[in-house]
Amino acid sequence: MLITKRVEFSASHICRNAQLSDEENRRLFGAAANPHGHGHNYILDVTLQGEPDPVTGMVMDLKELKEILQRDVLDPMDHRFLNHEVPPFDRVIPTAENVAMEIWKRLSRSISGGLAKLYSVRLYETQDLYVEYFGAE
C-alpha cells in the first residue's frame, strides 16, 4: 500500500552554474538564471510504502509524518532563499531535481526503522513541471 502526504512551501532560488558563461546559463536555465533570483510555490508529495499496522490500522501515523516534514523540509525551506540559506544549495544548483534529492536524503534519515518506508518524493515546481525521485537504485 502507498500513502501520500502533501505539503506546500514557497521559496526563491537561482539556477545557474558559476563555471558557465552568462549565455550558456541563459540557454540552459532560461529566466531561472536571473542572478537576482525568483520564487515558486512548491508542492511536495511524499509517498510511503507499507502495510497497515494490525493494531492501529495505519501505515504510519500521519501526525508523526507531518512533524517530520515540518522539521526536515518546511522549517528550513519555507520562505527561504535556497541558494543563500539552505545548504547544500550554496554549492549545488537548486533545480527541482536537486531539491527533490535533498528532500529524499533528509526524509530517508527520519523515516526508517518503522513499518513504512519512503517510496517517492514528488516535487512540483509549477503546475507544468514536476520531478519524482525514487532513491538512488
Added chain:
Amino acid sequence: MMLLTRRYYFSASHRLHSAELSEEANTELYGKCNNPYGHGHDYEVEVTVNGPVNRETGRVVDLEELDGLVQQMVTGPMEHRNLNEEVLEFQHLVPTTENLNIIIDRRLRAAWPSAFPESVPSLERVRIYETARNIFETGPFKPNEIQSSR
C-alpha cells in the same frame, strides 16, 4: 530513479466515427462524439522522461530541447487543428484519445534519438487529459500495433 514531467497544452477538434460501422452503430457507440460537425477539447499532455541528473546542470533533461521536440512533433502540428482532417495518421484511424495517445507516443519516440542521442534521458510515459475526467497513458513499452478502428 529520477523522473521529470512537463505539461503541454493544445486545443483541437475531432469526430469519433468508424468507417467500418453503420451509421446506427456509430451513433450508438460514440453518442455525442459522433456529431458530424465534430467537437473539440483542450488537451493536456504530460511527457515524462527518465534519466540521471547531470552534474553540471542539475537537470535530467534540457528543457529547451524537450519543449522544441514536443512543439515540432505534437503541439505545432495539432494546435487548433481538426485531427480527422489535418493530422495524417487519423485519415484512417478514429481519433479517440487512446489512439491520439498512441500516435503522440509514436511520434515522440520516432524523433527522440535526434534530440536525445543514446536515449539519455529516455521517454518514460505520455499521459493525456482529454478532459479533467478522461485520462489516458502509455508507458515505457512499445505501443502495440493499432488494430484500425475496432
